[in-house]
Amino acid sequence: MNRLLFEKTGDAVWLSHLDLMRVFQRAFKRADIMIWHSQGFSPRAYVSIALPLPVGSESGCEILDFEIQDGSVDLAKLPALLNRTMPAGIRVLEAYESAVKIKHLTRLRAQITLEYDRGIPEQAGRAIAELFSGGPVLVKKRTKSGGEAELDLKPMIFSLSLREASAQELELTALVSAQNPSCNPQLLVNAIETHLPEQKPDFARIKRLEIYDEQGNPFR
Amino acid sequence: MTDQFHRLLMRVQKPARYVGGEYNQIIKDKTDVDVRVAFCFPDTYEIGMSNIGMRILYGVMNEMPGVWCERVFAPWGDMEDEMRAHDLPLWALESHDAVKDFDLVAFTLGYEMCYSNVLNMLELAQIPLLAKERDGLENIVFAGGVCAVNSEPLADFIDFFSIGEGEESTPEIIECYRAAKKKGLTKQEFLHEVAKIEGVYVPSLYTHTYYEDGTLAAITPEPGAPERVKKRIVQDLNTAYFPTKTIVPSTQIVHDRSNLEIFRGCIRGCRFCQAGFCYRPIRAKSADVLCKQAIESLEDSGNSEITLASLSTSDYRELEALADGLLEYCEPRKINLSLPSLRADNFSRELMMRIQKVRKSGLTFAPEAGTQRLRDAINKNVTEEEILSTCATAFSGGWNSVKLYFMLGLPTETDEDVVGIAELVYKILQVWRENGSGKKRGLSINLATAYFVPKPFTPFQWAAQITPEEYLRRVHLLQANLHAKCVDYRYHESDLSRLESVMARGDRRVGQALLEAHRLGCRLDGWDEYFDYEKWLEAFRRAGIDPDFYTTRGFAADELLPWQTIDVGVTTKFLLHEREKALRSESTPDCRTHCNGCGARMLSERRLCDESPAV
Numbered sequence: 001m002n003r004l005l006f007e008k009t010g011d012a013v014w015l016s017h018l019d020l021m022r023v024f025q026r027a028f029k030r031a032d033i034m035i036w037h038s039q040g041f042s043p044r045a046y047v048s049i050a051l052p053l054p055v056g057s058e059s060g061c062e063i064l065d066f067e068i069q070d071g072s073v074d075l076a077k078l079p080a081l082l083n084r085t086m087p088a089g090i091r092v093l094e095a096y097e098s099a100v101k102i103k104h105l106t107r108l109r110a111q112i113t114l115e116y117d118r119g120i121p122e123q124a125g126r127a128i129a130e131l132f133s134g135g136p137v138l139v140k141k142r143t144k145s146g147g148e149a150e151l152d153l154k155p156m157i158f159s160l161s162l163r164e165a166s167a168q169e170l171e172l173t174a175l176v177s178a179q180n181p182s183c184n185p186q187l188l189v190n191a192i193e194t195h196l197p198e199q200k201p202d203f204a205r206i207k208r209l210e211i212y213d214e215q216g217n218p219f220r
Numbered sequence: 221m222t223d224q225f226h227r228l229l230m231r232v233q234k235p236a237r238y239v240g241g242e243y244n245q246i247i248k249d250k251t252d253v254d255v256r257v258a259f260c261f262p263d264t265y266e267i268g269m270s271n272i273g274m275r276i277l278y279g280v281m282n283e284m285p286g287v288w289c290e291r292v293f294a295p296w297g298d299m300e301d302e303m304r305a306h307d308l309p310l311w312a313l314e315s316h317d318a319v320k321d322f323d324l325v326a327f328t329l330g331y332e333m334c335y336s337n338v339l340n341m342l343e344l345a346q347i348p349l350l351a352k353e354r355d356g357l358e359n360i361v362f363a364g365g366v367c368a369v370n371s372e373p374l375a376d377f378i379d380f381f382s383i384g385e386g387e388e389s390t391p392e393i394i395e396c397y398r399a400a401k402k403k404g405l406t407k408q409e410f411l412h413e414v415a416k417i418e419g420v421y422v423p424s425l426y427t428h429t430y431y432e433d434g435t436l437a438a439i440t441p442e443p444g445a446p447e448r449v450k451k452r453i454v455q456d457l458n459t460a461y462f463p464t465k466t467i468v469p470s471t472q473i474v475h476d477r478s479n480l481e482i483f484r485g486c487i488r489g490c491r492f493c494q495a496g497f498c499y500r501p502i503r504a505k506s507a508d509v510l511c512k513q514a515i516e517s518l519e520d521s522g523n524s525e526i527t528l529a530s531l532s533t534s535d536y537r538e539l540e541a542l543a544d545g546l547l548e549y550c551e552p553r554k555i556n557l558s559l560p561s562l563r564a565d566n567f568s569r570e571l572m573m574r575i576q577k578v579r580k581s582g583l584t585f586a587p588e589a590g591t592q593r594l595r596d597a598i599n600k601n602v603t604e605e606e607i608l609s610t611c612a613t614a615f616s617g618g619w620n621s622v623k624l625y626f627m628l629g630l631p632t633e634t635d636e637d638v639v640g641i642a643e644l645v646y647k648i649l650q651v652w653r654e655n656g657s658g659k660k661r662g663l664s665i666n667l668a669t670a671y672f673v674p675k676p677f678t679p680f681q682w683a684a685q686i687t688p689e690e691y692l693r694r695v696h697l698l699q700a701n702l703h704a705k706c707v708d709y710r711y712h713e714s715d716l717s718r719l720e721s722v723m724a725r726g727d728r729r730v731g732q733a734l735l736e737a738h739r740l741g742c743r744l745d746g747w748d749e750y751f752d753y754e755k756w757l758e759a760f761r762r763a764g765i766d767p768d769f770y771t772t773r774g775f776a777a778d779e780l781l782p783w784q785t786i787d788v789g790v791t792t793k794f795l796l797h798e799r800e801k802a803l804r805s806e807s808t809p810d811c812r813t814h815c816n817g818c819g820a821r822m823l824s825e826r827r828l829c830d831e832s833p834a835v
Contacts, residue, residue, distance in 0.1 A: 011239040012470075014229055019236055019471045026243075026468060026522030034553070043554050045524070056230050085522075087470045088241035115221055168221060203227050 002075065004064040004082075005094040005220065008053060012089025017052040023087060024049075024064060030085045031078075036067035050102045051178060051211070054186060059208035063105070063219070098220060105178055105219045107158065107212040110185035112172040113165065114192070114201035120170050124199040125162055128172065131195055132160050132188075139191045153191055156183035170201070178211060225316070228302040236471035237265035238299065240291070240313030243468045244520075246278070247314055248288040255398050257281055257289040258312050258322040258345075262329070262337035263746060265293040269467070270475035272529060273365065274328055277386050279463035287394055290314040290322075291467075294337045294743070295344070297750060303344055310345040319345035324360050324397060327378070329367035332723035333716065333745040335374060335734055338363070340743040342377070349735065351379050351424060357401055357410060362393070368421075369451075369498055370676040370783035373723050373730040375423035379407075380414055382421075383786055384451030385484075387461050389419045415445050419452030426785060428728050434769060436727060436780040448787045451498075453823050457484065457505040464516035468523070477525035477558075478517040480510055482542070485820070486531035487811040487830060491599045491802050492588070492630065494675035495531055497790045500820030501829035502811065507538035511545040518555060525556040534563035535812070543571055560584075564606040569613045583614050586625040589633070590640025596807040597632045599798070604644060608651050615655040621664040622648060628694045628711075629672035629686040631802060638694045641669070642701035649704055667702070667709045669695065671717035675724050676783045677790060679798035684774030685721045688714035715753040716745070722770045727782035730770070733763035789820035 004024075008015070015023065025045040028035050037043040050063040078095035086092070116124070131137060137153040156177040165171040176183040189204040211219040229235040259278060261268030268274060268291070281289035290312035295303060303310070309318040319325060325347065327338050342349050347359050354361070363374065364382035371381045382389055393414060400410040415422040425445035431437045441447060454460040462481075469476070485502035486495070505513075514526055526546070530536060543559070550557050557575050562568040564585060585607055589595045592604065611622060626641050645665060652663040671691045674683040686694075695711045702709055722730060737759035744750035760767055775781060777796060794817065801808060808816055811830060815821075821829035 011241045014235040014239050015470050016234075016236065022472065023470050025524070029518075029522030029524065029553075030243075030520065032519070037554055045554075055235065085243050087243045087468075117221075203222050203230075205222055 001065050001098055002068055003096055003098040003220070004066070004078075004092050005096075006062050006064060006090060006092045007060045008062055008090055009058050009060075010089035012087060013056055013058050015087075015090075016055055017049065020049060020090075021047050023090060024066075027082050027085055028066070031081045033073055033078075033081075034069040036069055048102075050105055051108070051182070053208060054184060054206070057185070057206040057208060061108075061208055061211050061218075063102070063211070065102070094220075096220070100213070100220065103179070104213045105211050106180075106214050107175055107216075108178040109173065109175050109209040109212070111207045111209050112174065112185055112188055113205045113207075114170040114172065114189070115203040115205070116168050116170070117202045119167050120164060121199055124170055124196075125164070127196050127199050128170070128192060129160075129162055131191065132157060132174075137191050137195070139187050139194060141187065151187070153183060153187055156181055157188075173209070175212075224306055225308060225311075228299070228306065228308070232299045232302060233296060234471065237293065238295070238313070240316070242470050244465055245314055245467050246282045246288070246290075248282075250288075250315075253286055253288045255284075255287045255324065255394055255401070256322045257287065257324045257326055257394070258292050258319045259289050260292040260319070260325060260327045260338075260341055261294070262327055262334040262341060263294050263331075263744075264296060265469075265471075266473045268293045269469050269473045270479075271328065271330065272479045272481060273330075273386070275463060275466045275479075276461065277326075277328075277364075277390055279466065280387055280390055280461050281394065283461070284391055284394060286398075288314075290317075292319055292341070292345075294341055297744065300340075300344065300743075310341060320347050320359060323358065323401070324362065324394070327361070327363040327365075329363050329365035329371070329374075331746065332367055332720045334367075335723055336737055336742045336745050338374065339377060339734060339738040343738070349377055349738070351377060354379070355407060357397070357405070357407055360397065360407070360410070364390075366495065366498060367724075369494075369786050369788055370724065370726070371421065371423065372428075372728045372782045373726040373734055375728045376731040376735070378423070380411065380420055380422040382452075383419045383449055384788070385454050386452070387454050389417060389452045392417050393420065412444055418450060421449040421785065423728075428782070430729075435776075436782055436784075439780065439785055441785075447785075449785055450787045451789055451823065453501070453789075454484075454503070455825050457481075457503050458509045462513055464513050465520045466517070468521045475527070476523075477527055477556075478514070478521055478523045479527055479529050480514050480517065481505070481529045482510060482533070482536045482539075483530050485829075487535050488532055488601060489599050489798070489808055489810065489816070489818075490588070490601075491597075491679040491798055492627065492672065492675070493531075494678055497677050497795075497818070497820075498788050499531065500789055500818065501824050502831075503824075504536060504538075504831065507542040507545060510542055511549075514546055515549055518549070518553075524554065525558060526550065527558040527560060530561060532563060533559050533561045534565060534568045535810075539571065543575060547575065564602055564610040569610050573613070573617055582621060582623060583611070583619050584623040584625070585610075587644065588625065588627050589630055589637060590626065590642070590644055591637045593805050594630060594633055594637040594640070597802045597805040598630055599802070599807050601807060601810065604647070607644070608647060611648050611651045612655045615652050615663075616657055618657055620656065620661055621666070623666045624648075624668070626667070626669045627672045628669045628698070629691050631680055631683045632805065633686075633694075635694075635697060638697050639701050641667075641698055645702065645707055646704065649706065663706050665704070665707045667707055669698065669709075669711045671712050671714050673717050673721045673724055676781070677786075677788050677795070679795045679802055681725070681781070681795065682775040682777055682779075682799065685718070685771040687772050688718055691717075715756075716751060718767060718771055719745070719753070719756055722765075722767045725770050725775070725782070727770075729763075730765060733759045733765045736760075736762040789818075789823040791819035794818045 483504035
């Protein structure tokens with residue numbers, strides 16, 4: 001399998017998962033690289049992006065799998081080739097062969113910046129730390145069937161740290177379960193809003209910092 | 221900290237359409253720019269980015285040194301609510317700067333039902349709606365596009381209109397503006413200057429007066445303003461500007477593919493078709509040029525589909541050579557070639573089978589009328605036999621669905637013509653029974669009827685629209701005659717088409733209704749989610765406008781028409797002659813069989829139309 005590591009920043013964070021697939025399908029065509037197409041009625045260039053990133057989140061560690069049709073492309077040159085025609089905010093960092101299956105991508109580290117327009121509330125740091133170090137952290141989550149389910153975040157958070165990035169920004173860095181079960185970092189914000197309404201931020205921005213395998217090594 | 225704009229993106233549907241940043245968008249250094257143009261498309265990003273005209277003119281303007289043209293689209297309702305709640309003015313996608321900071325604000329008008337969006341976008345941009353309320357040279361608002369041929373309903377809001385094709389006139393307009401700005405002209409002085417450019421119509425330089433019965437009495441131009449404004453055309457499409465490097469949207473749009481215009485104008489002369497008369501004379505691009513532009517466009521965009529745009533693809537003389545050339549490039553690269561608007565003739569049938577190698581597209585016919593008699597009256601030169609034999613070929617080749625488009629309320633239509641639609645549908649079903657392959661899945665026929673809207677600059681420009689009640693009666697008559705289960709019949713709502721009819725042939729007074737409608741919150745009228753007919757009726761009441769005056773009344777042949785100032789090349793005499801023939805159910809041969817003398821060739825410097833010299 002051929003794999004790309006890329007970042008999604010700036011206004012590219014507003015692209016959906018499907019948009020992003022289309023962006024890469026076209027980028028390969030623009031670079032004149034024929035990648036493997038799905039067979040059937042409407043053949044499509046096959047690309048697979050691991051762990052769909054929520055719209056609005058930034059990431060420095062996205063993974064895209066593809067297959068070059070005739071195998072004749074120099075992967076080392078691919079990032080520069082693709083980056084020549086990318087929309088703003090999408091940048092390919094590496095292209096390589098990988099035999100590691102996506103199922104081994106089990107954990108991810110995310111940075112959640114809580115923005116308080118009137119300054120960080122005095123108790124916020126301590127209250128948030130306590131919330132995530134105590135017992136179960138229950139949040140409501142919409143299910144696929146449209147209903148609501150209660151979910152405990154606690155077993156999905158492996159480590160968590162807090163830091164005041166500025167007088168108005170509280171930065172929360174968490175290592176969470178990436179798949180089976182997957183923990184969307186937005187749920188941590190929801191937990192704060194639910195359980196600590198007084199510490200509710202005016203806005204929260206989220207960045208995926210790194211992805212890991214079971215052994216704790218960066219997933220590539 | 222995240223700014224307000226980016227915070228609200230988190231709360232709206234499809235935020236990607238509001239931020240720009242796509243591959244090939246044009247970013248310029250503001251210190252090198254002295255004219256900034258906000259090019260507004262009065263509908264959503266998904267619709268606007270599919271528009272080929274906007275792509276061409278975006279390229280034309282940005283080719284000019286010192287000019288930066290950026291894109292602006294209408295926000296969806298959720299975003300509009302956020303903008304109003306947070307006092308966020310409408311912005312341009314490239315720089316994210318507020319539209320109110322731009323020199324020129326341009327609109328393209330492709331469809332009458334976008335007029336409320338024009339007003340709403342101006343308001344969201346925090347620019348005064350009425351032209352007379354905008355004093356200086358800042359925020360000069362102009363508009364073009366096919367609806368500009370009767371721009372009277374927008375005359376109070378738009379400073380000037382660009383009539384016809386904009387490739388050459390737009391740079392002239394911008395240079396005129398640049399000079400005015402340098403010389404420090406007043407807005408009035410600038411408007412007089414810009415009115416000297418051929419194809420520019422400045423409505424405030426014309427006074428419209430009315431008779432007591434409400435019909436137009438006179439149009440009086442101010443000294444210096446031309447009596448008639450002649451439509452601009454591009455003389456040679458082969459050498460005309462055409463961008464092969466254009467913005468590739470990152471998010472999905474309606475027509476998500478490369479688009480290649482093969483010729484302008486139409487030889488057919490269907491009497492209801494505004495484009496057919498307004499885009500004359502016929503000018504084609506050579507197959508060589510097209511192939512080159514196609515390959516460049518596909519290579520640069522990475523699109524996996526390309527479509528040929530024109531009013532009637534089959535009438536392109538070099539179609540076979542072009543299709544072969546394109547297929548040779550597209551097939552090995554798994555690029556889909558789509559040829560819309562093919563006629564139902566033999567040659568097209570063969571071609572259709574050949575191009576389906578990558579992906580099979582649908583089978584669509586627009587006979588428009590159910591009987592040969594009415595098809596002759598509207599000059600839609602497609603015969604039943606052609607439709608049925610094309611269906612036979614397609615059905616035996618594996619097609620199992622067909623779309624059929626008709627209009628109800630065409631001039632001279634009788635119940636016999638309406639029932640004729642059902643009969644044609646039944647005959648198609650018979651053809652399927654005899655020729656269909658893979659019958660297990662059955663045939664599906666999608667039948668749609670539209671409510672005929674008479675348009676300016678067509679032989680039917682004087683015609684009365686039938687009443688909504690009569691339209692619905694004909695819909696039900698058709699419905700009662702459709703028996704087969706495989707037919708899915710849909711008909712256009714009468715409300716929207718009635719309104720479209722008012723806007724299409726409206727005069728200057730309709731602008732007041734438009735303003736009232738805007739105040740009542742009308743916008744995005746082309747979208748079912750937002751169209752609110754009751755509000756429009758209320759707006760007409762408040763403005764004291766009777767919609768029937770513009771719809772069911774019809775215009776007398778000797779009546780002064782609100783769009784009389786505009787000259788699209790086709791003469792009124794010709795249109796009247798065609799109208800007479802329509803009433804006699806007499807067809808007119810296509811322009812290639814022989815020139816019917818419509819007058820449009822006089823727009824050509826060499827008096828050429830369809831590459832044959834003047835007769």
